Amino acid sequence: MIKLALLCLVVALVAAILGFGGLAGTMVDLAIVLFVIAVILFLVFLFLGMRAGKKVKDSFD
Numbered sequence: 001m002i003k004l005a006l007l008c009l010v011v012a013l014v015a016a017i018l019g020f021g022g023l024a025g026t027m028v029d030l031a032i033v034l035f036v037i038a039v040i041l042f043l044v045f046l047f048l049g050m051r052a053g054k055k056v057k058d059s060f061d
Contacts (some may be wrong), residue, residue, distance in 0.1 A: 002039070004032040 012027035 001034055001038040005038065006029045008034065 008031035012024045012031065015021075015027060016024035021057045
């Protein structure tokens with residue numbers, strides 16, 4: 001998902017250089033949304049992994 005956000009930023013940069021301001025703005029907004037979703041998913045999966053790891057550790061003790 002981070003790769004897709006970076007791709008959107010590159011497309012936005014190229015569009016801005018070529019003078020397509022509306023497309024560039026839309027792609028930047030899309031990149032921001034994708035980045036925020038990626039960070040939220042990272043934090044959720046980090047929390048779930050820590051909980052699962054603790055349960056596995058407790059089962060061995």
